[in-house]
Amino acid sequence: MEKLFKVSELNLILKYALIDLVRNYRKIFSIILTLFISLFILSAILTIENSLKKELNDNAKALLGGDLEIDYHSVEGNLELVNKVKEFTTISNMVEFSTMISTTREDNNQSLFTRIKTVDEKYPLYGTVVHEPEGAINQIHNEPYTILVNENIFKTLSLTINEEIKVQNQIFKVVGVIKSVPDVSGFIVFGDFALAGKETLDLLKLNTLGSFLHYEYKVKFNEGDNTNAIRKRIQDIFINDTKVRLRYPENSASGLRRVIDNFSQFLSLISISAMLIAGIGIANTLLSFINQSNMSIAVKKALGFFSLNIKTIYYCQLLILLTFISIAAYGLSFLLVPMADTYLSKGLGLNIKPLFSIFTFIKIFLVGLLVLVIFSIPTINAIDQVKASNLFRNVFQNLQFYYSKKSIFVSLLFLSVLILLFVIGSARPLYSLFYFGAFFLCLIVFFLLSKFIIFLLKSLKSTSNIPLKVSIKNITQTKSIMPITIMSLGLGVTLLLTLALVGTNFKREVAKSIPEIAPDYFFIGIQSTDRDTFEETILSMDNNVRLEIVPIISSGIVKINGVDPKSYIKRDNDSYWVIGSDRRSSWSDEVPEDNPITEGKWWDLDQPNKLQISLDAKVAKDFNIKIGDIFTLSIYGRKIEGEIVNFREVDYRDLSINFAMLFNPQFANTIPHEYLATAKFENPTKFKETVMLDNLPSLSIIKIADYLTKVTDILNKVFIAIILISTITIIIGLIVISSAIIVQGKVKEFQNLVFKILGFSKKEIVLSSIIEFILIFFSVILIAVLFAVIGSYYVIEHIFELIWQFDLKVLFNLGLSIGLVTLVLIMLTNLKYLNPKVYPLIRNQ
Amino acid sequence: MNTLLKLKKVNLKYQTDKDTIKVLNNIDLITKKKDTISIMGESGSGKTSLVMLIGGLEKATSGKIFFQNQDITALSEDEVSEIRRKHIGIVFQSFYLIPNYTAVENVALTLELNKFKNPQQQAKELLDRFGLKNRFNNLPSQLSGGEQQRVAIARAIAMKPDLILADEPTGNLDSKNSVMISNILFKYVKEEGSSLIIVTHDSKLANKAKRKIKIKDGKIV
Structure with missing residues (x-):
């Protein structure tokens, strides 16, 4: 090795590597092609991922809607504390809710389940709302009963500017179309949405569970203020408020980031598979190339070249090739960014630009280098088999892949580094590891198959x-x-x-x-007083409808066996959503048909005054809950203790009514509640949404097929x-x-x-x-x-x-x-x- | 002290599945500086094997080979390569020029390997001496057999070796080219004071050498 690192020797090696490469590139064209394609895929994935993350980071404040978000979820929250924050910052109040909007034409009226955000004049604190016509956003602040709708609503309902639509039982004028909003993360990414003035909330009847009310206060710090100090000050203000959740720009669009991470990891794994398959071809083509150069190698040996020098010439050629190919692949991947941008700006309102990152390039280069080295070691080692004495005999044997203990060890070492490069830092390392395991198992099986x-x-x-x-x-x-x-x-x-x-x-x-x-429709927010009207209206449309109406209340799990579950159950737990925020729960006399009991007994009728809970068996397993455990629930602000009496197997996939928690009806009937219904019609065209909304304007209707x-x-x-x-x-x-x-x-x-x-x-x-x-x-x-x-x-x-x-x-x-x-x-x-x-x-x- | 090469009880055997083939049997040979030696013998007698051992391209089964008083049988492959690189030039019957290098590049390769200054220029001067002025940038496939062998000789002697090993250098050439090549080789060793060991079936060529050796069944006779 000492000989190799003499500078003059290296210069010589490099010179002949270049000469050989320039004169033989046609013979190794398939190496160039396969290496380029596989590196191009990887580059494209990483470049788009980086550009997207850069856009998210650069616009983190715009995506969150401020320097900080005070999130009270479904309640208005402690306004006294919010006002304290207002003393040293700018706050924009907003409330999101879901409701139906429908056209008000003479016939053929259509309706859509929509998420509406009521905003004040300060909205947006960062970024801009792109809309048409110009100034329409001011109209929603200055004129009551005006609304801006997104392009999809505008198109689906075939609306025109200044056309009137019905939101619940109120008439609103559509004053413009939203092209994009900066705080994407606050909205349902692929749902329909609209913007309205802050007074809108008072104009509508929004007290039902079906409205999915969400109160947020976006905070903008004053210019020049120390971010960390202001954050700390706000944290101190809310230190004793357990209902609030403070969010920061770095947490913005976390869902979107998770999707990007998972998708990018998945595609990266496929691209590395392509690279490894290419590696098999590279090894084969390289061996053929070395076989063709058998005589030249023997001559070089006869002239006094060391075997190591000759091998280094080949490694140098691969290195030069890789350098050019990785630069080309990475550079050309930038051309794909505008294509991705077209799709993303349309779908998410994000505008991505090509972003050069030396670290990404190094990663691409390193991946290429590792694949090349892993597959070329047994090939280039075959050079050791070439004997200069063959020149005297005029006989050249065909070279074969050469494996020594050392080369196997080095190959495995590089392979481990390659795997680690993809596993470490990936969204789900275990899945990546499993994928590599499966890949190499397949490789071995196919190799054995060929031998068989x-x-x-x-x-x-x-x-x-x-x-x-x-x-x-x-x-x-x-x-x-x-x-x-x-x-x-x-x-x-x-x-x-x-x-x-x-x-x-x-x-x-x-x-x-x-x-x-699945049913055809979900009906959310049926008030107790409206239950009969709802049922009659449905039955009048279709007598043979399969209608299921269940009571619902909103409840949150405050404690499990006296301990706050959030203190020991991690966010990555599959069932975290059950304790994350208030959930809808119901009750039933009988065991639901598609929810068989897996453990425990159905309600104990001798204890009607005691809350009994039937829990989803998977949730029980994820939280390590046993029969007899005690849940402390918060229902309408009251803390009520209930005992877990049975576990049910709940299959949420059937899209029928399923609840993680069911209560004993003897107890729950006394709690104020509303209803949730599903309907499967004999013929779905029999259902008239507008008639239903005329009768029950505050009802939310979700058409399953649309979703x-x-x-x-x-x-x-x-x-x-x-x-x-x-x-x-x-x-x-x-x-x-x-x-x-x-x-x-x-x-x-x-x-x-x-x-x-x-x-x-x-x-x-x-x-x-x-x-x-x-x-x-x-x-x-x-x-x-x-x-x-x-x-x-x-x-x-x-x-x-x-x-x-x-x-x-x-x-x-x-x-x-x-x-x-x-x-x-x-x-x-x-x-x-x-x-x-x-x-x-x-x-x- | 004038000894360049010394072979002492050198044996070469090949092991096949069935038996052992004795290629060279107890060879003793001493070559002085500026010596010219021709080796003759029937096909399969061991001539080429002897040259391969001297050039360090094969390992002797037993015995010692001293080159400039250094036992090359005790050296590693790379150490022998180093000696060959600096001190031994080899000319093959089938020329063996590197096909994708031009004539100049083939010659310059050995000069560069030995860190000569202006290798390209020196290679051109050498080729010019051998009448190949118009062939500098031709690839081997564009040269005649005689021209290819002249380039091969230029490559072998470019770094001014102490010993030239030539294995039937005229074996693939017509009589006119054979004469030209032998003249070039012998003129060179005379002018530069190198030693030459030449394997040949051509008695005229063999006669040009100061010493003639005949090998039969792996023994010098």
């Missing part, structure tokens, strides 16, 4: 069918491309089939809920991105196979020439190629389907907690398509070897 097929075919008794004989010989020969084809194709196909199965299962699960189990369509729409877009990227892994796999065929080219050409001399027809040669492909592909597809089934089952059943189903049609269509594309590619690559010119080969030219 070779073994099986070798032990086959000779056949008289010539094309079959030739194809078997091709597969079983020492320099067969079989292992590489099986590994690269197998991994790519497995990835694509798994994602396709996950995608179809997911979409089917979402879609199947609509006609089979499922929205979710399916988003899922479709997500899956298109995923399938696109996994298709690229298949493309890389195909390039690897094609390069492996080209590597074999000379042998193939010579073989075909011999066949030609022996009188083989072109048809027989083509047929042998097809048989060879079929033998390889069918074994690959069988194992790939097996892995795809196991992988997708795990993802659907254990991660998404949905029901997995085998989908033969998808597997068949996809398998057939990949098979045909691969076959065409193999035939095209082989085409040029079908007509070998006799003279040059016979003369050994």
Whole structure:
């Protein structure tokens, strides 16, 4: 090693690395191509992720709506404390609520469940509300009964500016259309929304649970004030207020950040799979390149080059290639940012710009370097096998991958670093680790499969069918491309089939809920006094409607066995939502049909004055709750203790009425409550929303199909991105196979020439190629389907907690398509070897 | 003190699946500086193997080989490479120029390896001496056999080696080119004072050497 680091030696190595690279780049084109594609995918993912996070960070205050947010959730909060803060800051009050808005035309009226935000003149404290026509936002402050709606409401309800709409039983004038709002994080990202003046709240009847009221106070610090000191001062003011939650800009858009992190992690893992598949091809092409340079290496050794120097020349070439490719891949990934921006600005109102980050570039370069080194170590080590004495004998043996204990150790070490690079810092490290485990397991299985097929075919008794004989010989020969084809194709196909199965299962699960189990509508906020009116109205529309009406109250879990659960249950607990804020709970005489009891007994009728609680079994498991444990609930400000008497298996996926907590009706009936209803109509067109809203203006109606369509729409877009990227892994796999065929080219050409001399027809040669492909592909597809089934089952059943189903049609269509594309590619690559010119080969030219 | 090379009881054996093949058997040889030695013998007699051992390209099964009083059989592969790089030039029957390097680059490679100044210029001067002025930037595939061998000789002698090993340097050439190549080689060693060990089947070429050695069945006879 000491010799290697002499500067003059290094200069020499670098010089010859450059000369060799410039003159041989055509021979290693597939390395350049596969490395570029895989690094480009990774660059694109990281660049878009960085640009998006930069946008979120730069606009953190705008996204939060201030320097600090005082969040009282569903109650107005302690105004005295808020006013104290107002003494040294600027505060913008806002209240969000959900309600129905509908058109007021003579006929064909439509309605939409909408989130409305009432704002004061100070809104927004940061950023701007982009809207049309200019000045419309001032109108909502100055004129009562005016409203700004988002583009989707405007389009869906076919509104015009200054058209009147009904919000509950009040008439409002639509004075403008919102293009985007700065505080996206405060709104439901993919819901419909509107802005109205602060007086609006008083004009509407908003005292129901269905309004989902949310009180927020956005705070802006005075210029020049010390941020930390002001934060501390505000924290001190609210120190004894347990209902408030203070949020800071760094926590803004946390949901969006989580989505970005998860999505980016997932895509990064697919891209690293593409890189590892490319690595197999790189190793193969590099070995072929070294084999072609066998004589030059021997000459260099004869001239006195050290083996290490020659190996360093090859490593330098790879390093130079990687430097240029990673710069190109990273640079070109910036071109994708405007495309992502178009989509994101439309969907979220975020405007992302390309962001150069030296750390991202280093990460991309490092990933490329690690993959190159891992796969080139056994290849470049083959140089040790080249002997200068071969020059005297005029004989050159074909080099093979060379593994020594040291090289295996170094490869494994670099592989671990590569895995750690993706695992550490990822949103879900354990999933990443599991993914890598599964990937390498697949790789090993496909490698063993190739060895097994070779073994099986070798032990086959000779056949008289010539094309079959030739194809078997091709597969079983020492320099067969079989292992590489099986590994690269197998991994790519497995990835694509798994994602396709996950995608179809997911979409089917979402879609199947609509006609089979789920109701057509949810009705929220039915007052006790309106219950009969509601029921009569529904029945008058459809006598055969399947109507379910249940009482609801809002309650919060204050203590579990005398201890505040938030003090020991972490936020990442799957069931944290149950204690996070007040939840809707209900009661029932009988055990709900789709909520079987898993432990304990139904209500003890001898204790009607004691609160008894039936709890979701999963929540009980997540919180380690036992039968007999005591919950202290806050109901309308009163603390009531209840005993857990049973656990139920609750399946929220059926979109029917499900509650984490049910109470004994003997006790709960006495609590003031309202109702929640679901309805499944014989024919959904029988339901007239506007008639219902005329009778019960404060009612909120959610059409399940609309929401499922929205979710399916988003899922479709997500899956298109995923399938696109996994298709690229298949493309890389195909390039690897094609390069492996080209590597074999000379042998193939010579073989075909011999066949030609022996009188083989072109048809027989083509047929042998097809048989060879079929033998390889069918074994690959069988194992790939097996892995795809196991992988997708795990993802659907254990991660998404949905029901997995085998989908033969998808597997068949996809398998057939990949098979045909691969076959065409193999035939095209082989085409040029079908007509070998006799003279040059016979003369050994 | 004038000894350049000394072989002492050198044996070379190859082990096959079935038996052991004795290639060289107890070879003793002393070469002085400025010596020219031709080695003749039938195919398979061990001529080339002997040259390979002297060049440090194969390891002797037993015996010692001293080059400039240094036992090269006791050195590592890299240490032998270092000696070869500085002191030994090799000319092959099949020329073995690096196919994607030009004539100048093939010659300059060995000069650069030995850290000569202006390697390109020196390579050009050498090629010019061998009548290849118009072939500087040609690739080996664009040169005739004779021209390729002249470039190969230029490469072997560029760093002014103490010993030149030539394995049938005219074996792949016509008679006219053979004469030209042998003249170049012998003229060079005479002018520069290098030693030459040449393996050949050509008795005319062999006669040009001061000493003639014949090998039969792995023994010097």
